[in-house]
Amino acid sequence: MPKPAQPGLLRLLREDVSCVFQRDPAARSRFEVLTTYPGVHAILMQRVAHRLWKFGLRYPARLLSWFARFVTNIDIHPGATIGRRFFIDHGAGVVIGETAEIGDDVTLYHGVTLGGTTWNKGKRHPTLGDGVVVGAGAKILGAITLGAQVRVGANSVVVKDVPAHRTVVGIPAKVVLRTEEAGSDNIYGINLDHHLIPDPVGRAIACLMERIEVLEGQLRKQGEPVDGQCRTCEADDLCGTEVARVIRKE
Missing domain, CATH: 2.160.10.10 (Hexapeptide repeat proteins)
Structure with missing residues (x-):
């Protein structure tokens, strides 16, 4: 109409x-x-x-x-x-x-x-x-x-x-x-409360980080050495597991 x-x-x-x-x-x-x-x-x-x-x-x-x-x-x-x-x-x-x-x-x-x-x-x-x-x-x-x-x-x-x-x-x-x-x-x-809007990109990154953590755990079980330092950003603590945890908290 x-x-x-x-x-x-x-x-x-x-x-x-x-x-x-x-x-x-x-x-x-x-x-x-x-x-x-x-x-x-x-x-x-x-x-x-x-x-x-x-x-x-x-x-x-x-x-x-x-x-x-x-x-x-x-x-x-x-x-x-x-x-x-x-x-x-x-x-x-x-x-x-x-x-x-x-x-x-x-x-x-x-x-x-x-x-x-x-x-x-x-x-x-x-x-x-x-x-x-x-x-x-x-x-x-x-x-x-x-x-x-x-x-x-x-x-x-x-x-x-x-x-x-x-x-x-x-x-x-x-x-x-x-x-x-x-x-x-x-x-x-x-x-339009932005803090309540889902973050699909952050969620996807968190999923990838969790998957990397699983793969690293499997490598350790097989006796393969896993370097704890990220060669790209040279960070020891904010790669893998920690990144996923930070994203989940946010």
Whole structure:
């Protein structure tokens, strides 16, 4: 079913300001949000620039977009389509391309890029479903789709579609768990607690180290000498068994 028509500009702007209090515990008053939050400044100006863009006033739209980038250090193309209650936390270094499409209740942190991977003029930027949260420094590249409620870990690079209700981390990003497995949202509606996200690379290294320990034990039983020092890193104590133990503790 197609989504209902967007509400009026003033209502969108009010919702953009109000949603800050649900997602940023540091927010204290509407006046403070309106005067000191660069993410709010950027989305307010983008809403106006997007209307100009849709009316065919491309140069004024780009000029307003340039001014917004100059003031906020957030670069949002006026052609980008952005849903309701959009929040950019901190905001520095965020880039959103022309053909990006963003659903309702989406949250981006600083350093996020919704970028393209082609010079063709068609659809070349990502589509984010409702309720997506993108961690600091993450890059989402190409005409891919992230389903509703997807969580992207900090500094991840997403280059493929992600089904709804998944958490992805890494370069390139891999699904590590379903969103519902991460537990319920906290009081601010966000559940991107990075210390709770599984580490598949660390787990794989731990498995390899344990296997090496088993193989070394078999060599010792056969009377073969095993050099305790790693010739690559020249470490006596942090190879083999100890590395696996350190990774398991973390």
